[in-house]
Amino acid sequence: MRTEVNINIDMITWAINRAGLDLSDFMIKFPNIEKWLQAKKSPTVKQLEKFSHKVHLPFGYLFLQEPPEEILPIPFFRTNSADDKKVSVNVYDTILLMQQRQNWLRDYLKDNEYKNLDFVGKFKGKDDYLQIVADIRKTIGLEYEWANSLRTWEEALEYLTSKIEESGIIVVFNGVVENNTQRPIKVEECRGFVLVDDIAPLMFINAADSKAAQLFTIVHELAHIWMGQSAGFDFRQLMPANNPIEILCDKIAAEFLVPEESFNRIWQAKKDIIQTARYFKVSPIVAGRRAMDLGKITKVEFFDFYNDYKKQYQIRKDKQSGGGDFYATTKKRLSMKYAYYINQAVKTNKLLYRDAYKLTGLKGDTYQTFINKHFISI
Numbered sequence: 001m002r003t004e005v006n007i008n009i010d011m012i013t014w015a016i017n018r019a020g021l022d023l024s025d026f027m028i029k030f031p032n033i034e035k036w037l038q039a040k041k042s043p044t045v046k047q048l049e050k051f052s053h054k055v056h057l058p059f060g061y062l063f064l065q066e067p068p069e070e071i072l073p074i075p076f077f078r079t080n081s082a083d084d085k086k087v088s089v090n091v092y093d094t095i096l097l098m099q100q101r102q103n104w105l106r107d108y109l110k111d112n113e114y115k116n117l118d119f120v121g122k123f124k125g126k127d128d129y130l131q132i133v134a135d136i137r138k139t140i141g142l143e144y145e146w147a148n149s150l151r152t153w154e155e156a157l158e159y160l161t162s163k164i165e166e167s168g169i170i171v172v173f174n175g176v177v178e179n180n181t182q183r184p185i186k187v188e189e190c191r192g193f194v195l196v197d198d199i200a201p202l203m204f205i206n207a208a209d210s211k212a213a214q215l216f217t218i219v220h221e222l223a224h225i226w227m228g229q230s231a232g233f234d235f236r237q238l239m240p241a242n243n244p245i246e247i248l249c250d251k252i253a254a255e256f257l258v259p260e261e262s263f264n265r266i267w268q269a270k271k272d273i274i275q276t277a278r279y280f281k282v283s284p285i286v287a288g289r290r291a292m293d294l295g296k297i298t299k300v301e302f303f304d305f306y307n308d309y310k311k312q313y314q315i316r317k318d319k320q321s322g323g324g325d326f327y328a329t330t331k332k333r334l335s336m337k338y339a340y341y342i343n344q345a346v347k348t349n350k351l352l353y354r355d356a357y358k359l360t361g362l363k364g365d366t367y368q369t370f371i372n373k374h375f376i377s378i
Contacts, residue, residue, distance in 0.1 A: 004043065011067065015061070019089050030054075073096075075232070078241055080236060088189060093177050094185060095195075100359075102195050108345055116199050145259070147160075150281055160219075175208030178333075191209055192214075207333075216253055216283065231245070238286065238289050258280045263280075263291075273288045327374040
């Protein structure tokens, strides 16, 4: 039996717009929507459930009389934009998902008497970027030119990530909402975000970005943890937003990855962006930015290089085949540090399997296969 329900039809258009979808295109694919909007037909519960899934909206929201106020829990800094209150639904849902995981982890660590991390917010209100860089290096155990001994950008990123997680910070790499490949997170909107916490800080890096570019994002987020401020960012053209904290964190990331003294020495010998990038294991764009900031090239030269490099990178990316190993990807999407805590909680009967499935986005046999065959205990 068809059970039709009455709802505020404005919730339908709001939900479609919220999902970033075009109303006209949506009505072509789902003709019933037009009939609902014209009051020619009322939706059934089953149809509304299907609709809520398509627009990535909690089902119960559709029965509200007006759209709820969805407040972004962290500032989201954008290059050349003052709007730091709104993001796409995919980014918004990902921030909330990471917050849920962080909340569980915070409670778990406190219940098990883990201590707060003394470096979180250690330099709040200070602006000596050289001192901050030195403290970050010392805390996570890195030498001055740590990346030069590694072979590739990928190795540098892997090594840095492992050192960061050893210090107590969760690092998540993902380019979609949880495991849903139909909900990508666009690099141009979000390169990453950081959720600062005294005991369970969490960093999210957009895995759709290039590995070398991810290096800059991860260090920028490290700087935010030392400054004690959560935030998200897009880094358009690898430039920071016009905000004092963003500008400071940008300087910290640049000095951490490409120290000025070392850069001047290498540049004097080579005067080549690509060769300089290879030495420091950073993106050529990062090396180019450093050259511009230190007066080695002009802004025009940098942006010409930037635009050309992005075109070439996109061509190479388009030629790459898709797919990949699901469980290898899962290690990055979860963080091995986070997976370790989940596994420990389950083994000690402090977390039910059903809750472990929810906190990892892995169900039943998939969860067991990951833990038994692919999980690396730390």
